[in-house]
Amino acid sequence: xxxxxxxxxxxxxxxxxxxxxxxxxxxxxxxxxxxxxxxxxxxxxxxxxxxxxxxxxxxxxxxxxxxxxxxxxxxxxxxxxxxxxxxxxxxxxxxxxxxxxxxxxxxxxxxxxxxxxxxxxxxxxxxxxxxxxxxxxxxxxxxxxxxxxxxxxxxxxxxxxxxxxxxxxxxxxxxxxxxxxxxxxxxxxxxxxxxxxxxxxxxxxxxxxxxxxxxxxxxxxxxxxxxxxxxxxxxxxxxxxxxxxxxxxxxxxxxxxxxxxxxxxxxxxxxxxxxxxxxxxxxxxxxxxxxxxxxxxxxxxxxxxxxxxxxxxxxxxxxxxxxxxxxxxxxxxxxxxxxxxxxxxxxxxxxxxxxxxxxxx
Amino acid sequence: xxxxxxxxxxxxxxxxxxxxxxxxxxxxxxxxxxxxxxxxxxxxxxxxxxxxxxxxxxxxxxxxxxxxxxxxxxxxxxxxxxxxxxxxxxxxxxxxxxxxxxxxxxxxxxxxxxxxxxxxxxxxxxxxxxxxxxxxxxxxxxxxxxxxxxxxxxxxxxxxxxxxxxxxxxxxxxxxxxxxxxxxxxxxxxxxxxxxxxxxxxxxxxxxxxxxxxxxxxxxxxxxxxxxxxxxxxxxxxxxxxxxxxxxxxxxxxxxxxxxxxxxxxxxxxxxxxxxxxxxxxxxxxxx
Numbered sequence: 001x002x003x004x005x006x007x008x009x010x011x012x013x014x015x016x017x018x019x020x021x022x023x024x025x026x027x028x029x030x031x032x033x034x035x036x037x038x039x040x041x042x043x044x045x046x047x048x049x050x051x052x053x054x055x056x057x058x059x060x061x062x063x064x065x066x067x068x069x070x071x072x073x074x075x076x077x078x079x080x081x082x083x084x085x086x087x088x089x090x091x092x093x094x095x096x097x098x099x100x101x102x103x104x105x106x107x108x109x110x111x112x113x114x115x116x117x118x119x120x121x122x123x124x125x126x127x128x129x130x131x132x133x134x135x136x137x138x139x140x141x142x143x144x145x146x147x148x149x150x151x152x153x154x155x156x157x158x159x160x161x162x163x164x165x166x167x168x169x170x171x172x173x174x175x176x177x178x179x180x181x182x183x184x185x186x187x188x189x190x191x192x193x194x195x196x197x198x199x200x201x202x203x204x205x206x207x208x209x210x211x212x213x214x215x216x217x218x219x220x221x222x223x224x225x226x227x228x229x230x231x232x233x234x235x236x237x238x239x240x241x242x243x244x245x246x247x248x249x250x251x252x253x254x255x256x257x258x259x260x261x262x263x264x265x266x267x268x269x270x271x272x273x274x275x276x277x278x279x280x281x282x283x284x285x286x287x288x289x290x291x292x293x294x295x296x297x298x299x300x301x302x303x304x305x306x307x308x309x310x311x312x313x314x315x316x317x318x319x320x321x322x323x324x325x326x327x328x329x330x331x332x333x334x335x336x337x338x339x340x341x342x343x344x345x346x347x348x349x350x351x352x353x354x355x356x357x358x359x360x361x
Numbered sequence: 362x363x364x365x366x367x368x369x370x371x372x373x374x375x376x377x378x379x380x381x382x383x384x385x386x387x388x389x390x391x392x393x394x395x396x397x398x399x400x401x402x403x404x405x406x407x408x409x410x411x412x413x414x415x416x417x418x419x420x421x422x423x424x425x426x427x428x429x430x431x432x433x434x435x436x437x438x439x440x441x442x443x444x445x446x447x448x449x450x451x452x453x454x455x456x457x458x459x460x461x462x463x464x465x466x467x468x469x470x471x472x473x474x475x476x477x478x479x480x481x482x483x484x485x486x487x488x489x490x491x492x493x494x495x496x497x498x499x500x501x502x503x504x505x506x507x508x509x510x511x512x513x514x515x516x517x518x519x520x521x522x523x524x525x526x527x528x529x530x531x532x533x534x535x536x537x538x539x540x541x542x543x544x545x546x547x548x549x550x551x552x553x554x555x556x557x558x559x560x561x562x563x564x565x566x567x568x569x570x571x572x573x574x575x576x577x578x579x580x581x582x583x584x585x586x587x588x589x590x591x592x593x594x595x596x597x598x599x600x601x602x603x604x605x606x607x608x609x610x611x612x613x614x615x616x617x618x619x620x621x622x623x624x625x626x627x628x629x630x631x632x633x634x635x636x637x638x639x640x641x642x643x644x645x646x647x648x649x
Contacts, residue, residue, distance in 0.1 A: 105547060107552075107577040110475070143476065180547075206609060244521070246520045248519025248520065248545070249525055250606075251574060257599075259636060264599065267600075269607040
């Protein structure tokens with residue numbers, strides 16, 4: 001789950017990474033009470049989870065006299081379609097230089113990778129493309145609690161030495177907060193020292209519970225409902241509802257629909273050992289999507305009991321047609337049950353997709 | 362076959378859990394069918410002295426290995442304790458840990474894999490269906506009845522999609538040397554590179570089917586590292602960016618790891634890429 005900038009900055013501050021003075025407002029008038037804390041030159045930042053926020057007009061440089069008025073203006077705007085509910089008000093830093101710093105997971109070497117660049121800010125992607133050495137990489141063993149000094153020297157090269165503690169503190173955050181990505185772009189030097197001018201922190205969805213995060217805000221309401229049933233669920237923009245077991249098979253089913261020029265309405269992986277109740281919930285959830293014209297169920301595996309699946313589909317009792325492909329234990333019983341209730345069972349995945357496309361027309 | 366044969370002695374960690382118990386029975390049924398040694402012991406803290414499907418249960422991996430000759434473990438331990446279970450196995454001398462558990466925090470996985478490496482323990486998974494060498498052994502949850510013995514290796518990030526492909530291969534008369542699911546998480550012990558290196562050393566494997574999906578670039582890295590003939594299939598060509606497609610590792614991030622560019626890069630290095638699972642057997646037959 002992605003944290004908002006001010007939440008990430010709160011974490012950074014707890015770990016001793018200097019952040020600009022600032023506060024969060026939910027109403028424009030709230031600015032006045034705290035304005036003296038940040039001084040005359042102020043930055044207003046819309047706290048919305050979208051990329052390219054600055055270019056989309058989500059960051060405003062203002063002076064204290066016009067701050068309330070500009071904040072009101074920002075609250076009334078949408079940044080790439082996302083309404084602004086919170087604004088981070090910050091002091092404007094006297095920036096000497098911008099650097100890039102991030103820590104991510106390197107899948108290939110199976111360990112954290114620290115990335116440091118002498119050019120930061122919005123130019124980072126262009127700089128990285130033009131010159132490969134613009135960003136230096138250091139792989140750090142997950143068994144270590146800090147970046148070894150020799151790797152630190154390689155990362156910093158000529159950059160100021162007071163960046164080293166920022167890197168180590170960010171590395172501690174990365175490990176202790178179960179981060180998938182921790183990024184400071186830009187990391188800036190000012191006459192008063194080093195600051196994290198921006199902050200990005202993505203927490204591992206599999207570690208939310210132990211991080212004390214109860215609700216995954218990245219999920220829509222329907223996605224959360226799916227999660228409560230133990231499903232993996234993604235909404236797409238087509239008309240064919242898809243239910244599968246296993247992420248790969250479900251993805252493959254959607255691809256096959258795409259191959260035959262259809263469009264899937266969703267991705268729903270019911271997970272292992274689909275029983276009657278889970279199948280029923282899955283079918284009802286997908287049927288509740290207004291765009292769905294037909295539901296395609298594709299279940300495969302040794303432990304899936306086809307009679308249970310059939311009962312789940314029958315008890316769901318939805319109005320949209322359901323096309324079923326399943327293979328596993330008690331296949332014949334499942335087929336008979338479905339046939340008795342007027343549902344169609346198809347033998348192969350490919351044939352099932354074609355039938356679903358015909359029915360959905 | 363790779364990773365082990367019918368002489369492999371195996372333990373199951375969390376053998377008393379629902380999954381552990383159920384799959385111990387299935388693995389032992391397979392052992393009897395093909396003459397493999399099978400599951401020789403189980404581990405469940407506080408349950409020493411019990412039996413599951415005739416298999417004795419111990420409190421720790423160390424206790425189990427003191428009484429039984431085993432070098433591999435299949436781990437069904439719940440996510441919060443699974444990283445620790447991998448390290449326990451490695452420390453006690455297990456050489457091959459197959460981790461079925463899903464939803465392990467990625468930092469636990471990274472630490473456990475690094476620690477296992479210090480103890481020369483190979484980790485397959487997590488979030489994987491395990492491995493099956495038809496006629497030899499089965500470590501994990503793959504349905505054995507779909508597989509047939511032969512000369513084609515299968516390595517995959519998926520579970521059920523692998524069964525689909527194995528079924529297609531078997532129906533086309535193409536047997537398998539070993540089918541290994543390396544797992545759907547962003548960090549996994551054995552990557553395509555590692556599994557393909559094993560297949561390359563195996564005299565029984567003549568070609569390999571690589572089944573990948575969106576996220577990362579490990580498929581390409583693997584295919585580039587091997588001299589074996591390879592057929593690939595990539596799931597998720599229609600997956601939207603920045604959405605996790607069921608597997609923790611199946612996500613297109615920062616414009617990277619999408620299936621279409623994977624397919625393009627694999628094709629560029631001369632690997633036939635199937636557009637549908639049903640095309641895989643035909644492409645394999647062309648290579649053999």
